[in-house]
Amino acid sequence: MTIPATATEIHLASRPVGLPTSENFSLVEAPVPDPGEGEVLVRNDYLSVDPYMRGRMNDVKSYVPPFAVGEVMDGGAVGTVVASRSDELSVGDTVLHNYGWREYASGPARHFRLVDTTAVPASCYLSVLGMPGQTAYFGLLDVAAMRPGDTVFVSGAAGAVGSLVGQFAKLRGAKRVIGSAGSAEKVSYLREELGFDAAFDYRSGPVGEQLAEAAPGGIDVYFDNVGGDHLEAALTQLRTFGRIAMCGAITQYNNTEPAPGPRNLFLAVTKRLRMRGFIVTDFSERTGEFLAEVSRWVAADQVSVRETVYSGIGSAPDAFLGLFAGDNTGKMLVRLGRTT
């Protein structure tokens, strides 16, 4: 194949205040480098857009450094090696990396992880067999310590992480799985395609009332992707010694003022609740454990994986902004090259 002299990448143009807009991004034509000794050149096939990237657009110290203005939005991507000066990777290999929103990525071969696409599409390494899958797996089973027979509630349930939390919970013996999402279509998806026992549309009525109705006997585990009124509702419904996995709080990512805390936090004392935050990389050393079990479920067709796919590098900002409008069901991705 012909490698072009230049290709497009997406830079952070400015830092947003509140909800980002397309003005915060710029499309830049940059030279495609020749790989140096020990390096590879990769043509990206899929880019991942993720809610955590919103935090990186701010200039604040956190668990991951902020994006630099005028630099590429880095993040998860999968692609095909098109030139190699390394013994570790060959032309045609499919690789996972973190070089982000660009058509071509180049760097030392050790920054690119070879993935096996004989049984699953490459995009799976950005969803069920990648970061969202690992977040769901360890968040549910380690952080929230879900046990067979538990009743589990997950918010953001039709998204990349949430849709897997519900399915993993069922596969590991949860008695009842309840999900919330932002539309009637998503609620049907949870109930009819993913096998949730109950689901509700948080936009159609108060979360507290809808959760109480869906969980008449209370819940043992809450997997929190959104924070806000969902967290309050879960605190009310949790049984004594219940556990919360604090995974995300997307209701707050675009706030310009600190959000108020849950008004009923004292319930954590009276019910002896455990609330534990985590970052998926806390479990990096246990990736093998996650892949062993989840790959088996995927191979046996026991996990349903949905993707919402935008096309072309120029659509990455819209795909990203769509996360905050609920435009995705399952994993939000941007497809650049191949179609499978």
Ligand code: NDP
């Ligand atoms: P999703 O695929 O779930 O996409 C985001 C979803 O959030 C949207 O589809 C939308 O669905 C929902 N949403 C957007 N705004 C709101 C709102 N104001 N209130 C309620 N729901 C909203 O993203 P991911 O699965 O990638 O991430 C889910 C959560 O997990 C995020 O909070 C993310 O930051 C966190 N996360 C944490 C990790 C960690 O290591 N701790 C790792 C990965 C993710 P809807 O239509 O239902 O509103």
